[in-house]
Amino acid sequence: MPTGATTTGVGATKPFDGPRFPIDSTMRRGDAAAVTEADDDIDALLGAVASQDRAAFRRVYELTSAKLFGISLRICRDRDIAEEALQIAFLDIWRQADRFDPARGPGMAWVSVVARNRAIDVVRRRGRERNRSVDDGETALQSVPDPRQATDGGVDHMALVACLDELEEHVRDMVLRAYYLGETREDLAARFDAPVNTIKTWLRRGLQSLRGCLDR
Amino acid sequence: MSDVERDIDAAERALGLEPLRGEDREGRAAREAWDLRFAPLLDAVEPVAPPDGLLGRIEARIEALTDKDGTVVELARMRRRLRLWKGTAAAAASVAAALALWIAVPANDMPARYVAVVTSDADGTAGMIIEFDTGSGLATVIPVGLTAPEGRALEMWQLPNGAERPHSLGLLPDTPVERRTIQAGPGDVFAISFEPPGGSPTGQPTDPRFHGTIVQVE
Incomplete structure (x- = not known):
């Protein structure tokens, strides 16, 4: 318990000079040492x-930027836009690293999600011409990766792959196209030749099945 | 709307079918849970070498950010400290739980999070953390390892922004949960003082020891 006799502040006549936060230089030195190890x-x-x-x-940039650029490029489909999205994603990582909680998932997953969400955000704000995704044909970047080929192989990954396989094939395809390529309901409606509302219903049912399966 | 439907809404946002803007705290937590469920899929994405010089351009933006607005960095540091302190509070779980109380703050159209970290004037250690959630209109007060000296009581004070004199928020309660209604806003200062049993005899803090103000964190 502190025993200092400082009485500056609320009860004193002179104005309060602001909060006094502790100086955490020892903590930060400790972290720096941890990095080298x-x-x-x-x-x-x-x-x-x-x-x-x-x-x-x-170091985080060196270890993750190629993966994150791959994620960004698939969604943005334009190197300049993908780079802009990735720049903002790394600024997010810089500013929000304190929100990363290793108890909830691995760091690689966290930075990947930051990059993906930022790419979606940038693409939506730019209002990508919808037809492009449908008419361009199947370039390498527009193919949907096969989740089964992922090298993660963890329990969560296996469960997710198994649960996706339980969905009807066209619904599974829609979920993966939305996830990997950032396709919108309108994109999917054009591709699957169905009304947007039908796409919405299919996807919601699919997500509900996925939820039930993953909770099992 | 059912819980399941809300969770499917969160899944739609995680997929990118709906915008993330406008999420409340629960909605965000639910969407982040879906983010992590889907994240293993990203493992299958082929890496692509990023453009040359990208790291330099990112670092230049970090510099610009820091020079122009040092508070961004300060807030990141503060959030980190806050988490460390909450860890301390969790370690002393019985103490924290025994003293937790709620204060109602005016609800607001734009949900935001504010915290006040009330620290010791003597050594800067945290004495109390107040988290304000203007979305729910509730604040949580978490005393961190606070104990009154023998024969003294701990009294909470608030100095509203611009006011000249603080008013008492009462003694820190012994009961597990207590609800009190107060008005609070950015710039308010909170304090804790040592007082005789039963509280300050003068209506003003006689021996203030901890101070802190409200800062917006998100």
Whole structure:
């Protein structure tokens, strides 16, 4: 219990001079030391990034930027737009690393989700011409990756793959197109030649089945 | 709307079919849970070498951000400290739970989170964290390892932004949960003082020891 006799503040006649936050220099030194030991451990690196450690941030960039650019490019379908989205994603990672909680999932998943959500956000705000995704044909970037080919192989991943396989094929395809390529309901309506409301209903039913399956 | 329907709404946002803007706290938590459910799919995406010089352009933006608006960095630091302190509170779970109380704050159309971290004047350690959620109109008060010296009581105070004198929010309660209604807003200062049993005899804090103000965190 502190015993200092400071009485500045609420009860005193002179104005309160603002909150006094503790100086956490020891904490930040500790994190910096942890980085050198952590090497390629993204979880530990993100902890250091949360303490504004630029060296740790550069290492996170080196370890993740190719994967995140791949994610961004599939959704944005334009190198310049994908780069802009990725720049903002890394700014998000810099500013919000303190929100990463290793208890909820691995750091690689967290940065991947940040990049994907940012790419979706940038594409939606730019209002990508809808027809492009439908008429361009199947370029490599527009093919849907096969979730079964992923190297993750963890329990959550296996469960997700199994549950996606339980969906009707066209619904599974829609979910994956929305997820990997950022397709909208309108994109899907054009591709599957069905009204937007029907697409919405199919997807909601599909998500509900997925939810039930994943909770099993 | 049922819980299941709300959760499917969250799944639609996670898929990118609906915008994330306008999520409330529960909606965001539900969507983030879906984000993590879907995340293993991203493992199948082929890496593509990013453009040369991208890291430099990102770092330049970080510099610009820091120079122009140091508060962004300060807020990130504060959120981190807040989490560390909450960890401390969780470690002393019985103490924290025993003293948690709720304060009603005016609900607001634009949900935002504010915190006040009330720290010791003597050594800067946290004495109390108040989290305000203007969406729900509730604030949670979490004392962190606060104990009154023998024969003294802990009294909470609020100095509304622009006011000259603080008013008492009462003694920290012994009961597990207590509800009190107060008005609070950005710039308000909160304090804790040591007082005789039963509270300050003067209506003003006689021995203030901890201070902190409200800061918006998101």
